[in-house]
Amino acid sequence: MMPREDSDRTLMRRLKRGDERALTGLVLRHSGRMLAVASRLLGSRADAEDAVQRAFIRCHTHAKDYRPEWSVTTWLYRILTNACVDEIRRRRARPEEPLAPVAPAGRAGPGPETRVDLERALAKVPTEARALLTLRYVEGLSYDELARIRGISVNTVKSQLKRGKEILRAALTERPRSMREGGR
Amino acid sequence: MTSQAQGRLFDLEGTLRDRLRPEPVEAEAVRRIARGALRRLQQIERIRDGFVVDASERGVVAVRRGRRAEAAGAAARRFSERGREELHEYLDGQRSFFDVPVDLSPLATFQRRVLEGAMRVPFGETTSYSALAARIGRPGAARAVGSALGRNPVPFIVPCHRVLRGDHSLGGYAFGLPMKSDLLELERSTSVLEGCTSTHILCRVGCHALARSRPDHRVTFASVEDARSVGYRPCRLCRPDAA
Numbered sequence: 001m002m003p004r005e006d007s008d009r010t011l012m013r014r015l016k017r018g019d020e021r022a023l024t025g026l027v028l029r030h031s032g033r034m035l036a037v038a039s040r041l042l043g044s045r046a047d048a049e050d051a052v053q054r055a056f057i058r059c060h061t062h063a064k065d066y067r068p069e070w071s072v073t074t075w076l077y078r079i080l081t082n083a084c085v086d087e088i089r090r091r092r093a094r095p096e097e098p099l100a101p102v103a104p105a106g107r108a109g110p111g112p113e114t115r116v117d118l119e120r121a122l123a124k125v126p127t128e129a130r131a132l133l134t135l136r137y138v139e140g141l142s143y144d145e146l147a148r149i150r151g152i153s154v155n156t157v158k159s160q161l162k163r164g165k166e167i168l169r170a171a172l173t174e175r176p177r178s179m180r181e182g183g184r
Numbered sequence: 185m186t187s188q189a190q191g192r193l194f195d196l197e198g199t200l201r202d203r204l205r206p207e208p209v210e211a212e213a214v215r216r217i218a219r220g221a222l223r224r225l226q227q228i229e230r231i232r233d234g235f236v237v238d239a240s241e242r243g244v245v246a247v248r249r250g251r252r253a254e255a256a257g258a259a260a261r262r263f264s265e266r267g268r269e270e271l272h273e274y275l276d277g278q279r280s281f282f283d284v285p286v287d288l289s290p291l292a293t294f295q296r297r298v299l300e301g302a303m304r305v306p307f308g309e310t311t312s313y314s315a316l317a318a319r320i321g322r323p324g325a326a327r328a329v330g331s332a333l334g335r336n337p338v339p340f341i342v343p344c345h346r347v348l349r350g351d352h353s354l355g356g357y358a359f360g361l362p363m364k365s366d367l368l369e370l371e372r373s374t375s376v377l378e379g380c381t382s383t384h385i386l387c388r389v390g391c392h393a394l395a396r397s398r399p400d401h402r403v404t405f406a407s408v409e410d411a412r413s414v415g416y417r418p419c420r421l422c423r424p425d426a427a
Contacts, residue, residue, distance in 0.1 A: 023221060024218050027214060032206070032214060040204055049216065049217060053217050053221050053224065056217065056218075057228070057373065060221070060225060061228065067400055083373075085404045085406045086376065086406070089376060089404075089406035093306065118203045118204075127405075133200070138206055151379060151402075151403040160413075168196060169196050172199070
């Protein structure tokens, strides 16, 4: 069987040639994980679907700019994070909309309250650090990949993550009752 | 227990790994994304239809469908050429602002004020006919504002498509309502602030300095402050910090 990355690159090559079926192939393969990142970053499932859709459109319209030195996954996360960050800019321009609408929990596992606490706490983290935290903890990406995706140095990635975590920790431990119920 | 002590005991790493774990995504959502992306690609093709840009010696006077008219004078030719380039970049999702001057001097005072008001509606945003009427000091003249916008000779560059009815329905548009909604969608899909990853300079999308950078060397930022926080500085040409 062809290695996954090779076959991603084959899809990108086909997309570069204008083959729209290759786009469907990339969507089927990657949109699940991209949706997970976007949902966590934007706090809204509808906005997340929109952002993932935009990311794939951009992937198609900018396929000619793709260079094989990029892993397709990293390339897609760069485009996706760009789309999500721009959505955050738009929300700021319309302050009547909350910055991170709280998504309903709707699944078994941790109680909705702790979930809501974490989303509220994440909303307090500045955009750049929040994007890095999300990519790191939803997708488990390395410092190098994060640096590549956001166009910053590995040192900046580390300092942003550290700062983000400090803010999260302070926000989450402000609420001892929720911490007892959800923290471990 | 002090909050510092609580902070030390609290397992943030574990909480993040646990709570941010991806949830399964239903197949229907994936199909929705694929269908939506292909539909929007067709919209993008639709709005790239040929438009021509006419200019006077003071700036662009008209954007219309049809054959190119020969501009009289070197300045008019330059404005017409620049307007055409900027319009193509805008329709291509590569530009979030127009730099080329617009010449509204041939128009009647009321229409000129309406169009100048429309030019202040930011990229990617919308306003209503009545809010625009109030903004130009003519509250209650929403209908007249609508008809002045309907006769906008410089669509796209004077963004009359950003003005909607009070109930957020589209209202009218000279090139048809599908075009109006495609343009609003185009603006929602175009970034406004991008930084170059090799120079660490932040530009407004459409700036010449940014256009010189490799496309895969660009990242989007939500604000000048966000970009500064990771070591980017605002461009001195397009001044995103002053916009």
